[in-house]
Every structure is written in structure tokens, then in C-alpha cells.
Amino acid sequence: MVERKETQLKPVELIPLWRDGRVIGVLAQIIFVILFFLAARWLLNNVATNIFSLGASQFICRDGSSNVRCAFDFMSTDAGFPISESVVPYVEQDSFWRAVGVAALNTIKVSFYGIILTTILGTFTGIARLSNNWLVNSLAKWYIDLMRNTPLLLQLFFIYFVVILALPQVNSAIQLFNLPIFVSQRGINFPDLVFMSSFPVWLAFVVLAIIQAQVLWFLLGRYEEQTGYASNRGRWVILSFLLIVGIGWYVAGANSQNEAILISQRANVRAYRDLPALIERRLAVNTMSDIPDRLRVGLLSQEAVNTAALKICAIQDSPSEVNFTAQLRQSGIPYQVVRRTARPEQALDVYAQGECEVFVASRTILAAERDLLEDSATHRIVGIRETPLRFSLPRLEGFNFVGGTKLTAEFTALLIGLVLFTAAFVAEIVRAGIMAVPKGQSEAARALGLSEGQRLRLVVMPQALRVIIPPMISQYLNLTKNSSLGLAVAFPDLYRIIQTAINQSGRAVQLIVIMAAIYLLFSLVISVILNWYNRQIALVER
Amino acid sequence: MTVTSAQDIIICHDVHKWYGDFHALKGFSLTVKSGEVIVIIGPSGSGKSTFIRTLNRLEEHQQGEIIIDGILLSHDVRNIAEIRREVGMVFQQFNLFPHLTVLENVTLAPIHVRKWSRERAEEIAMKWLNRVGIPEQANKYPGQLSGGQQQRVAIARTLAMEPKILLFDEPTSALDPEMIKEVLDVMRDLAKAGYTILAVTHEMGFAREVADRVIFMASGEIVEQNTPQNFFANPNEERTRQFLSQILHH
Numbered sequence: 001m002v003e004r005k006e007t008q009l010k011p012v013e014l015i016p017l018w019r020d021g022r023v024i025g026v027l028a029q030i031i032f033v034i035l036f037f038l039a040a041r042w043l044l045n046n047v048a049t050n051i052f053s054l055g056a057s058q059f060i061c062r063d064g065s066s067n068v069r070c071a072f073d074f075m076s077t078d079a080g081f082p083i084s085e086s087v088v089p090y091v092e093q094d095s096f097w098r099a100v101g102v103a104a105l106n107t108i109k110v111s112f113y114g115i116i117l118t119t120i121l122g123t124f125t126g127i128a129r130l131s132n133n134w135l136v137n138s139l140a141k142w143y144i145d146l147m148r149n150t151p152l153l154l155q156l157f158f159i160y161f162v163v164i165l166a167l168p169q170v171n172s173a174i175q176l177f178n179l180p181i182f183v184s185q186r187g188i189n190f191p192d193l194v195f196m197s198s199f200p201v202w203l204a205f206v207v208l209a210i211i212q213a214q215v216l217w218f219l220l221g222r223y224e225e226q227t228g229y230a231s232n233r234g235r236w237v238i239l240s241f242l243l244i245v246g247i248g249w250y251v252a253g254a255n256s257q258n259e260a261i262l263i264s265q266r267a268n269v270r271a272y273r274d275l276p277a278l279i280e281r282r283l284a285v286n287t288m289s290d291i292p293d294r295l296r297v298g299l300l301s302q303e304a305v306n307t308a309a310l311k312i313c314a315i316q317d318s319p320s321e322v323n324f325t326a327q328l329r330q331s332g333i334p335y336q337v338v339r340r341t342a343r344p345e346q347a348l349d350v351y352a353q354g355e356c357e358v359f360v361a362s363r364t365i366l367a368a369e370r371d372l373l374e375d376s377a378t379h380r381i382v383g384i385r386e387t388p389l390r391f392s393l394p395r396l397e398g399f400n401f402v403g404g405t406k407l408t409a410e411f412t413a414l415l416i417g418l419v420l421f422t423a424a425f426v427a428e429i430v431r432a433g434i435m436a437v438p439k440g441q442s443e444a445a446r447a448l449g450l451s452e453g454q455r456l457r458l459v460v461m462p463q464a465l466r467v468i469i470p471p472m473i474s475q476y477l478n479l480t481k482n483s484s485l486g487l488a489v490a491f492p493d494l495y496r497i498i499q500t501a502i503n504q505s506g507r508a509v510q511l512i513v514i515m516a517a518i519y520l521l522f523s524l525v526i527s528v529i530l531n532w533y534n535r536q537i538a539l540v541e542r
Numbered sequence: 543m544t545v546t547s548a549q550d551i552i553i554c555h556d557v558h559k560w561y562g563d564f565h566a567l568k569g570f571s572l573t574v575k576s577g578e579v580i581v582i583i584g585p586s587g588s589g590k591s592t593f594i595r596t597l598n599r600l601e602e603h604q605q606g607e608i609i610i611d612g613i614l615l616s617h618d619v620r621n622i623a624e625i626r627r628e629v630g631m632v633f634q635q636f637n638l639f640p641h642l643t644v645l646e647n648v649t650l651a652p653i654h655v656r657k658w659s660r661e662r663a664e665e666i667a668m669k670w671l672n673r674v675g676i677p678e679q680a681n682k683y684p685g686q687l688s689g690g691q692q693q694r695v696a697i698a699r700t701l702a703m704e705p706k707i708l709l710f711d712e713p714t715s716a717l718d719p720e721m722i723k724e725v726l727d728v729m730r731d732l733a734k735a736g737y738t739i740l741a742v743t744h745e746m747g748f749a750r751e752v753a754d755r756v757i758f759m760a761s762g763e764i765v766e767q768n769t770p771q772n773f774f775a776n777p778n779e780e781r782t783r784q785f786l787s788q789i790l791h792h
Contacts, residue, residue, distance in 0.1 A: 443600050444637035444696075448651035448703060449626040458650060462641045537641070 051509055058507060074505055075100075075514075081500050083492045085408050091342075096501055100511075103497030104518050110414055110493065111480040111522070117419045118479060119472075122426025127456070129431045140427065147424035153485055155421055160413035160489040170399060180393045182401060187412055189394035192405035194319045197362070198256035202388035205248020213241045252388045259323055259384040262351065262359040262366045272327070272384055275310070279333055282308040288332040309334035313347045313356035315365075316340045322392045322403070324360045324384055337402070344369055360384075410491040414483065422479045429471045433464035462537065469534045476526050481519060494518060551576040551707060551738050552597065557606035559592060559762075566592045567603065568762040576706070579739045581749040581770075584759035585785060590742040593759070594709045597740070598629045611706060627655065630700035634712040636692045638684035638699070644671070645680040648699045656703065663702070670698040674728050690721030697728055708732065710741035744789065750774060758782050 017023050051058055061070035079099040082092050086102040087109060094102075128140035147155070165185055168174060173184035182189045220233035263269050267278055276288050283300065285291060294300035310328065312335055314321035321337065328335045338356045341347040348369045351359040359366065363381060370376050394404030407415075437460050445455040484495035498515045502508045552574035559567035566589050574580060582590045595601040596608065599615060599622045608615040610625050639647050648667035652658045658666075671677045674694040676687075684692055693713060700708065710729065714722045726748050733739055733752040743749070749756050749770055756773040758766045758781075766779045777783050 438635075438637075440633060440635050440637040441639065444631075444633060444639070446600060447598055447626060447629075447631040447633075448699070449623060449655040450651060451623070451655075454654050458654065459639055463639075 047509060058509075071507075071510055074507055075510075079501065079504065081504055083497065084490070085411065085492060089342075096505065099497055099501060100494070100514060100518075103492055103494045106411075106492055106497075107480070107483050107486075107494040107518075108522070110411060110418065110483050110486065110491070114415055114418045114422070114479050114483070115476050117415070118422045118426055118475070121419060121423035122475075123430050125423060125427035126430025126434065129427060130434060144424045144427055147421050148428075152417065152421045152482060153488055156413060156417040156485055156488050159417050160409070164409045164413050170401065171396065173396070173401075180404065182394055182396075185409060187406055187408040187410075189401040189404050189406045191394065192392045192403075194322045194390045194392045196253075196256070196319055196323060196386045196388055196390065197258040198252040198386055199388045201252035201255070202248050205252065206245055209241045209244035209248070212244060213237045216240055249388060253386050256386050257383060258362050258364075259320055259386045260361070260363040260366050260381045261324065261384060262361075262370060262379055262381055263357065265378050265380050267357065269380070269382055271382060275328075276331060276333060279308055279310060291332065291334070305334050306336065309336045310358060311335075311356040312337045312358045312360055313339040313341070313350045314360050315344055315347055316342055318361060319390070320360050320362055320384075322390050323386050326390055327385065337397075340402075345372070348372060408491075410486070410489050413489045414486045414491045414493075417485075417489075418479050418482060422475055422482070425475050425478075426472065429468055429475065430464070433466075433468035434460055436467045437463045465537050466534075469530060469537070473527055473530045476530065477523050480522050480526065549576045550574065551611055552740075553607070553609040554597075555607045557593075557596060557603045557608060559589075559596060559601065559603045566762050567596070569606070570762070570764065572757070572764070574738060574740065576738055577736050578754045579733045579752050580741070580755045580757060581753040582740065582742045582757045582759060583744065583746075583749065583785075584765075587761075588759045589762040590759050591711050592762075594631075594711055594740050594742055597707075597709060598626050598631055600631075627703065628705055629707045629709060630703055630705035631709040631711065632693070632696050632700055632713045634715050636684070636689070636696045636716070638692055638696055640684050643681050643683055644676075644687070644695050647684065647695060648702045651699070651703050667698070667702050670701045671695070673701070673731075674698045675724070688721060689717045690724045693717065693721075693725045694728055697725075697732075701732075705737075707738045707740070710739065710743065712742050712744070714743065714745055746774070746790070758785065760785070 057066075059066050059068050059070045059073075061067055061073055062076075075096040077095060078093050079096045080092055081099070083090050083099060083102055085106070087105045088102060090098060090102045125140045125143060128136045129144070131137045131140075164187075167183060167185050170184045170186050173182040173189070175182055180191050217233060217237050220231050220236065223229075224231055224233065269275055269278060280286065280288065283291065283304065285294065285300075291300065291305060295302065295305065310333060312321070312325070314324075314337060317340075321340070325335060325337065339347065339350045341350065344361060344365050347359055347361070350356055352373060359369070361369075363383070366381050370379055370381065373379060392403045392405075394401045394406070441459055441463065442455055445459040450458065483493050486493035487496045487499070490496075494515060498511050502511050505511070550573050552572070554570055554572045557567055557570040558565070570589075570593060582594070584590050592601055596603045597610065597615075603615075611628050613621050613625050613628075615621060615625055638644075639650065642650065645664060645667055648670065649660070649663040652663040652666065653660060656663075668677060668680065671680055674697055676691055676694055676698075679687060679691060679695070684695065687695065697713075713729070714725050717725060722745070726745060729739075729741070729748065730752055741748075751770075753770045755767055756770050757764055758773070758777075758779075760781055766773070766777060766782045768777070773782075774786065777786060
């Protein structure tokens with residue numbers, strides 16, 4: 001029997017209020033709330049006083065009266081300033097709302113690509129930093145130190161003014177690796193995919209082909225199991241897949257009636273195949289293939305060919321132009337795109353004035369436009385074949401590139417600057433994350449025979465991510481907010497356009513509120529997505 | 543137990559290992575026959591763990607020769623990969639992958655190293671989880687299991703790769719006393735099944751019962767090797783006697 005010691009409980013003591021944890025807690029919160037409201041009131045008061053001192057001009061309604069409720073009405077009026085690049089069409093006559101929207105999209109664009117590239121570069125640098133290879137390790141270390149210890153603004157100035165503006169001018173752009181990629185002062189031009197109207201039909205065929213391949217793979221597998229006969233199923237599956245995709249390509253293109261050209265009846269062109277005759281007549285050659293031959297031996301001058309070339313007008317950035325001119329090049333028909341206009345009716349004007357002989361667009365546009373012509377009966381709409389997907393290649397025409405797509409110098413400078421700078425921080429986060437994974441995990445992976453790549457991908461990285469994600473969120477937010485330094489390289493991001501809009505409209509308070517709201521929205525979206533992801537990869541503990 | 547083959551599956555000849563100036567293995571030579579069960583004991587810092595970790599290249603030896611199942615353990619990464627497929631290891635700290643379920647832990651290497659289909663890997667994983675007695679935990683995460691259960695999963699994970707040689711590096715040292723038995727039971731079972739086993743352990747009962755040979759190491763050298771009966775009853779070396787008296791009468 002254990003001897004039990006009697007313990008004497010102390011009588012309940014009355015705790016003085018200033019030492020009672022519960023009271024302290026409540027009191028601290030009350031004081032905080034009071035301070036918060038005082039600060040908020042002071043700020044709002046300031047704003048109100050300033051706005052009212054600016055006068056009633058700040059709140060002009062559409063009907064001309066003045067009312068506080070109309071504070072944001074000016075946003076619907078013409079912005080009146082150009083924006084050098086935008087993802088969606090924009091002209092000076094568009095509203096302030098649209099201008100701000102365009103700017104926000106630019107910020108989203110640079111942040112989106114920035115975040116993706118930063119993640120890739122940062123991860124690799126972080127891993128390189130842990131490498132046993134002295135050279136790899138030191139290079140990563142030097143890069144990180146250089147980036148972290150110089151201001152981003154300086155880096156942006158350097159990249160824009162020293163690196164990019166030192167590149168050759170457009171007409172002597174550098175072609176990379178003999179590919180249709182051109183680098184110049186104005187940015188990078190490279191090929192673009194153009195989706196024609198029949199693309200979805202072809203896509204349906206591709207999906208069908210994938211399903212078919214799965215079924216065939218399964219059935220042949222069963223056949224092999226039952227008969228023990230090797231049917232070489234990989235070959236059959238690939239063959240049938242390509243067959244269906246190929247048939248789809250042809251069927252989708254042939255059945256589409258979407259592409260067409262508008263041409264005068266005098267030209268006597270009823271179908272695409274009649275076009276060569278038109279040029280052959282002008283140059284007095286028998287077939288198109290004679291043209292290069294005669295050019296070579298000097299029977300024909302380049303000037304004559306240029307004069308005889310098919311004169312085309314088109315709507316800017318239209319897939320119709322890409323589709324049509326690609327076929328012309330294939331058939332060897334010389335052509336010249338005389339004008340590209342923003343709107344169909346402008347192109348029609350050019351056509352009506354006889355500046356071009358062919359107006360290329362979709363059949364619906366052409367049908368509507370033809371009715372506007374006085375002599376509409378004398379113009380014919382001729383169908384043009386299309387393929388579901390086309391490449392548009394950049395070509396130098398005059399002092400600019402047409403076709404393909406382009407990263408402007410400003411966008412490129414800002415993107416490179418943001419990525420190089422932020423990736424240095426991301427690399428350190430990745431390194432810390434990897435180092436936080438116990439050594440035993442790598443040993444177990446090695447002992448099981450996993451390769452070094454598999455060890456990193458399957459064992460270390462998934463665990464490192466738990467440590468990496470939370471600080472990564474702040475780096476992504478940093479990158480998004482730092483994109484406002486695009487101001488320095490004249491990239492029309494949200495901050496720059498808001499500045500311009502403030503100068504243009506004089507409504508500083510409203511525009512800054514809008515800007516703050518948009519940046520807040522971006523930050524919240526990024527945080528919500530990453531926090532969700534963080535929860536997905538959280539470890540399950542007891 | 544019977545030795546099924548007289549083939550020498552592990553041959554170590556004059557293996558040296560230094561950590562900087564510290565000489566951790568001083569000319570270690572050992573030959574193990576296929577199916578043999580060897581228990582390695584010795585004071586801490588004597589190089590027991592270092593030795594068995596050189597066998598699957600978790601530690602690199604700087605001198606001497608190690609041949610495992612006819613493959614020379616060298617800097618050739620293909621040889622290392624082949625040896626690691628033949629040699630399984632169970633760690634003191636289990637080292638289960640905490641982000642994967644028990645089943646995923648066991649199927650990871652078979653799928654990615656042996657390139658088995660998921661179905662086949664899962665079938666074999668369940669077979670081994672049954673063998674170690676925890677099939678019902680297959681879809682839990684390691685963090686939800688007790689230490690003994692975790693170590694049994696680690697053993698199943700090692701066995702799923704169908705190795706010929708099993709290395710145990712103090713498999714029961716991190717366990718609560720009541721869980722040691724469940725792990726030792728599994729190890730006994732494996733010893734009887736004919737695996738070649740090298741175990742670093744302080745479980746003298748296990749050594750007495752299943753070992754074919756007990757090796758006593760001190761300061762990077764083999765001091766004595768003997769059958770368990772002789773080893774515990776009348777050791778040859780004074781150093782061994784000293785060690786045994788310390789661990790057996792505390």
C-alpha cells in the first residue's frame with residue numbers, strides 16, 4: 001500500500017483585474033477596435049474634405065447635374081488616350097472603363113507568364129544551389145546574390161535600355177536558329193497558330209480518335225491474352241489514330257463554307273482554281289511555275305510581277321487573310337496585301353475605290369458588306385478552302401513585321417526583369433524547402449532503388465512543397481505588384497494607365513480606389529488558389 | 543534453419559571508410575552465404591551502421607572491395623542501381639514517405655523502378671501487408687499509424703521490391719517497448735523464410751534465437767564472430783565479455 005500524501009488546496013484567490021488574462025485579452029481587443037475606427041475616420045474625413053475642396057466638377061452626372069452618386073460616371077466617357085499594346089481591341093474613343101480593363105489585362109498577362117516562368121527558373125536554380133557540382137552551385141549562388149542585392153528598378157532599366165534597345169532595328173532583325181523567330185529593338189516576332197472556324201470540328205475528330213485508340217488498345221490486349229498471338233498493337237493503334245485525325249482534317253476543312261473572297265465579276269473568277277489564269281494573263285505566261293524561271297533568266301522583272309500581283313485588302317489580324325495568303329503562296333501566285341483595316345466597312349471602302357481587287361474575309365461578313373455596294377450585283381463571293389489550323393509566320397513588310405505574333409520590347413523587358421528578380425527569391429525558398437525534408441527520406445528512396453530524378457520528383461519535392469507554398473504565395477504577390485514598375489519601361493500596365501487616366505480626367509481619388517480594388521482582387525485570387533493548393537498537399541496526421 | 547545455397551552472396555574484402563580524419567571502418571572483411579542471418583552488435587560509434595550502409599551505397603567506401611550477388615559495388619551507377627534492387631533496407635526511423643498512403647508507400651518503387659503495372663504492384667503490396675499483419679491500414683497515411691505499425695509497413699515496402707538481401711539498421715530502437723515484439727515477430731518470420739539478413743540490433747533474444755552468426759564490432763573492426771551459443775556463453779575476447787556484461791546486467 002502506497003502511503004498517500006495529503007495535499008492542502010489553497011483557497012481560491014481573487015486575481016487583481018490587471019493580472020487576469022481574460023480581462024487583458026478583452027481589453028486589448030477593445031482598445032484595438034477603437035484605434036482602428038479612429039484611424040479610419042481620420043482617413044475618410046481627409047478624403048471627403050479633399051474631394052469637396054476640388055468642387056462639384058468631380059461628380060458630374062451624364063445629364064450634366066452634379067451629385068456624389070455620380071462619382072464614377074466619368075468612367076463611361078471617352079478615355080481619349082492610346083494604349084501601345086493590348087490583349088483585346090482598344091481605340092482612343094473607348095471608355096475609361098475599357099482602358100482600365102485593358103491595363104488590368106496587361107498586368108494579368110505579365111504576371112501570369114511571370115509567375116509560370118519564375119516558378120520554373122526558381123525551382124531549377126534552387127535545386128542547382130544544392131548540387132554537389134561546384135560550377136553549377138556557384139553559378140546559382142552568384143545569380144541569386146546579384147539579383148537579390150540590386151534593386152529591381154535598376155535591373156529593369158538595364159534590361160530595357162542596355163540590352164533590348166541595343167538590339168538591331170526592325171529591318172535588320174536577328175533571325176534565331178534559322179527559325180521564323182525575329183529579335184529586334186521592338187521585341188520578338190514569332191509564329192502563331194491560327195484557329196479557323198472548322199477547328200472545333202477537327203478537334204471532335206481528334207477526341208474521337210483518342211477514344212478509338214483506347215478501345216482498340218484494350219480490345220487488342222484482350223485478343224492477345226486469349227490467343228497468345230502478339231498483334232503488335234502499338235502500331236495498329238497509332239495507325240488508326242493518325243488515319244482518323246487525317247480524315248477529320250480533310251472533312252472539317254472541306255465541309256466548311258466559311259472562308260471567301262469578294263471579287264468583281266469582270267475578273268471572271270468562279271472558284272479558287274480560276275485565280276492563276278488572272279495573273280497568267282497579265283504576265284503572259286502559260287503557268288504559274290513559269291514565273292520564277294523567267295525571273296531567273298531575266299525575261300520578267302520583279303517590278304512587273306509586283307504590278308501584276310493580286311491586290312488584297314483584309315481585316316486586321318483576321319484568320320481569313322492567313323488562310324488565303326498561305327494558299328496563294330502554295331500555288332505560287334504573287335500577291336500583295338494592300339491594306340489591313342480595323343473594321344470591315346473600312347476594307348470595303350478600299351475595295352470599292354479599286355485600291356484592291358480582292359477583299360478576303362468570312363462569308364458572312366462579305367455577304368453583309370456586298371449589299372452595301374451600289375453595284376452589288378457585279379461582285380461575286382467566291383468560296384475558299386480552309387484547313388482547321390494554320391501557322392501564321394512573321395514576315396518583314398516595309399518597316400514592320402506582319403503575321404505571327406509578337407512580344408513587344410516593353411513587355412519582354414518587364415517580363416525578363418520580373419522573372420530574373422523574383423526567381424532568385426523563389427530559388428532560396430525552394431532550397432529551404434528541400435533542406436527541410438529529412439535526410440532519411442532520400443536514403444529510403446535511394447535504398448529502394450529510385451533514381452535521383454525519381455527521388456526528387458516522387459519523394460522530396462512533394463514534401464518540400466508544404467514548406468515552399470506559403471512563402472511562395474508572397475513571392476507571387478510581390479511579382480504581381482512589382483509589375484507596376486512597368487512604368488519604368490513604358491509598359492502599359494494597370495499602374496501606368498491609371499496614372500495616365502488621372503492626368504486625363506483629374507479624378508485621382510476614384511481612379512486610385514479602382515486601382516487598389518483591382519490589385520486587391522488579384523492578390524486575393526492568387527492567395528485563394530494557392531491556399532487551396534496548400535490544403536490539398538497538407539500531410540494527414542493522426 | 544537450413545542454408546539453401548552455399549553461394550557467397552556478399553563478399554567484403556578489406557573495406558575502409560573515413561569521415562575526414564576519422565577512420566570509421568578499418569579493413570572490414572566479411573563473407574555472407576545466401577540465406578545466412580547475421581546479427582551485428584557493438585557499442586555506439588563502432589561502425590555497425592556505417593558498415594551495413596556501405597552495402598547499398600548509402601555510404602561510399604574509399605578502399606577495398608564489395609561484391610554483392612556477383613556485382614561489384616563501384617562508382618558505376620548502373621551497378622549501384624542493380625545492387626539496390628537486390629538489397630532492401632529497413633531503417634531505425636522507418637523513413638516512410640509521409641505524403642503517401644501505406645499502399646502508395648509500398649507500391650512506389652515496384653511501379654517506378656520495377657516498372658510493374660499498378661494492379662500487379664498493388665496485388666503484391668497487399669500480399670506483403672498481409673504478411674506483416676496490417677492489410678486493414680492500407681489506405682491510411684503513415685502519420686496515422688503507431689510506431690510498430692509504421693516499421694512493419696517499412697518492412698513490407700522493402701519486401702515488395704523482392705530483394706534477396708535484407709539490411710536492418712536498428713529496426714526496433716525507436717519503438718516503444720510494447721511494440722518491439724510485433725516487429726521482431728515479422729523479422730523472425732523472414733529469417734525462417736530464407737532471406738539473407740544482416741541486422742544491427744540490440745535485441746539479444748533475437749540474436750540468440752535466429753542468428754547463424756553474431757558479429758561483435760568495436761572501433762571500426764570485427765572483434766569477434768561466432769555462433770550465438772558460443773558468443774553469449776563463452777566469448778573469446780575480453781572486449782566482448784566486457785560489452786556483454788554491460789548490456790546484459792543493467
